[in-house]
Amino acid sequence: MNTLAEENYLKSIYHLSLNDVNVSTNQIAAALNTKAASVTDMLKKLADKALINYAKYQGVTLTAAGEKIALHIIRKHRLWEYFLVEKLHFKWDEVHEMAEEMEHISSIELIDRLDKFMDYPKHDPHGDPIPDRNGNFKKYELKPIAALNVNENGIISGVRDHSPAFLQYLGKQQLTIGKKIKVTEIIDYDLSMILQVEQTEIHISREVAKNLLIAI
Amino acid sequence: MNTLAEENYLKSIYHLSLNDVNVSTNQIAAALNTKAASVTDMLKKLADKALINYAKYQGVTLTAAGEKIALHIIRKHRLWEYFLVEKLHFKWDEVHEMAEEMEHISSIELIDRLDKFMDYPKHDPHGDPIPDRNGNFKKYELKPIAALNVNENGIISGVRDHSPAFLQYLGKQQLTIGKKIKVTEIIDYDLSMILQVEQTEIHISREVAKNLLIAI
DNA sequence: TAAAAAATTTAGACTTGTCTAAAAAATTTA
DNA sequence: TAAATTTTTTAGACAAGTCTAAATTTTTTA
Numbered sequence: 014m015n016t017l018a019e020e021n022y023l024k025s026i027y028h029l030s031l032n033d034v035n036v037s038t039n040q041i042a043a044a045l046n047t048k049a050a051s052v053t054d055m056l057k058k059l060a061d062k063a064l065i066n067y068a069k070y071q072g073v074t075l076t077a078a079g080e081k082i083a084l085h086i087i088r089k090h091r092l093w094e095y096f097l098v099e100k101l102h103f104k105w106d107e108v109h110e111m112a113e114e115m116e117h118i119s120s121i122e123l124i125d126r127l128d129k130f131m132d133y134p135k136h137d138p139h140g141d142p143i144p145d146r147n148g149n150f151k152k153y154e155l156k157p158i159a160a161l162n163v164n165e166n167g168i169i170s171g172v173r174d175h176s177p178a179f180l181q182y183l184g185k186q187q188l189t190i191g192k193k194i195k196v197t198e199i200i201d202y203d204l205s206m207i208l209q210v211e212q213t214e215i216h217i218s219r220e221v222a223k224n225l226l227i228a229i
Numbered sequence: 230m231n232t233l234a235e236e237n238y239l240k241s242i243y244h245l246s247l248n249d250v251n252v253s254t255n256q257i258a259a260a261l262n263t264k265a266a267s268v269t270d271m272l273k274k275l276a277d278k279a280l281i282n283y284a285k286y287q288g289v290t291l292t293a294a295g296e297k298i299a300l301h302i303i304r305k306h307r308l309w310e311y312f313l314v315e316k317l318h319f320k321w322d323e324v325h326e327m328a329e330e331m332e333h334i335s336s337i338e339l340i341d342r343l344d345k346f347m348d349y350p351k352h353d354p355h356g357d358p359i360p361d362r363n364g365n366f367k368k369y370e371l372k373p374i375a376a377l378n379v380n381e382n383g384i385i386s387g388v389r390d391h392s393p394a395f396l397q398y399l400g401k402q403q404l405t406i407g408k409k410i411k412v413t414e415i416i417d418y419d420l421s422m423i424l425q426v427e428q429t430e431i432h433i434s435r436e437v438a439k440n441l442l443i444a445i
Numbered sequence: 446t447a448a449a450a451a452a453t454t455t456a457g458a459c460t461t462g463t464c465t466a467a468a469a470a471a472t473t474t475a
Numbered sequence: 476t477a478a479a480t481t482t483t484t485t486a487g488a489c490a491a492g493t494c495t496a497a498a499t500t501t502t503t504t505a
Contacts, residue, residue, distance in 0.1 A: 449505090
């Protein structure tokens with residue numbers, strides 16, 4: 014098996030790969046709160062194990078083997094988050110740190126049984142898809158509410174910012190996964206938006222609108 | 230917080246302390262599958278942190294602080310074992326290794342909620358007591374079936390040997406926690422015993438009788 | 446396109462936890 | 476109780492993962 018550090022590198026590289034094909038040393042260092050020199054050392058090890066494609070100064074991509082491991086860690090992270098929210102009743106802004114530890118529990122059988130226990134959830138509490146045991150999941154597209162025009166509507170299906178502060182704010186405003194929203198007005202001055210959510214109108218800044226995602 | 234290695238040392242010292250007041254370097258080395266020299270190094274660190282009382286060549290005892298940590302790890306281990314058996318339907322001989330990893334998940338709130346989720350179980354799947362959040366548990370005494378005479382009876386309440394092989398054997402014979410047993414015969418020749426368990430008679434060796442415990 | 450700036454890698458060092466081999470202390474035994 | 480044996484500790488080394496500082500490569504910019 015891989016070390017904890019290796020698993021965290023693979024997971025970060027996977028997430029960064031969603032935005033850029035080649036992931037840079039500095040991006041990884043920032044994501045893992047470490048130094049570029051440390052990243053270079055680890056990249057050599059991961060390349061030796063054939064988990065990444067690495068050419069000096071060129072950035073990295075995951076190999077098929079590396080991506081498989083990354084997706085399995087993400088599967089574990091998201092299933093544990095679902096467990097923490099649905100079974101232990103934590104709030105969606107409280108579970109990330111715990112899941113960061115739990116995602117490294119190694120047993121595959123354990124996670125498959127946990128999946129069954131919860132009746133095979135498709136999304137974690139933040140709307141992110143949960144890969145199945147083979148690493149497959151539907152790559153549905155989401156777009157920010159900021160991209161909507163007046164009178165357009167959608168269902169809240171994800172967040173771009175996973176910080177506790179943002180999640181807490183959304184929770185307080187009842188802007189949670191599954192809620193149906195409609196844009197009733199866009200303020201010219203600052204591009205902030207007024208949304209119709211169930212019976213109430215909610216005013217959100219452009220910043221919030223960019224980080225709150227709806228299904229297309 | 231403490232490192233994973235430190236937690237494992239404290240836990241081992243706690244378990245060994247149940248048999249001997251002072252725990253020796255070699256005992257710890259054997260329990261942790263490491264070398265005496267490595268143990269000496271770690272004992273110095275734990276003593277510096279005031280988690281153990283350590284005098285060179287004299288063996289160690291846990292301080293109150295060290296015992297508290299050890300009991301919390303044991304609490305986590307046993308609650309996760311209960312979860313794995315009761316909720317995920319693993320067999321009692323399958324859960325130890327998984328719980329060895331899960332016991333190091335740090336959140337106290339998580340384990341308290343898990344405890345509540347399972348309705349505050351008092352014993353793990355092997356009959357061992359689960360400490361509460363303050364490290365308290367009933368210190369009930371158990372004795373081996375080997376200590377019984379003919380016609381005496383009791384309720385299976387624990388095991389002395391936690392190895393998968395022993396647990397699997399017991400499971401197959403229906404010799405599980407909570408079963409009522411009565412000694413119907415003791416064979417002079419090898420001190421093996423014939424037990425009445427529910428409707429059936431089961432013949433167990435002296436070795437088994439020494440490792441299977443009943444409530445006094 | 447050459448100089449400046451930024452990104453990345455290398456070199457050497459440090460910490461944690463481990464090891465082997467040798468030394469020292471404690472215990473057993475004759 | 477002195478010698479032999481066992482246990483424990485010390486000394487020095489190593490691997491993993493990290494760091495700082497310096498060197499190198501790439502990218503940007505003037």
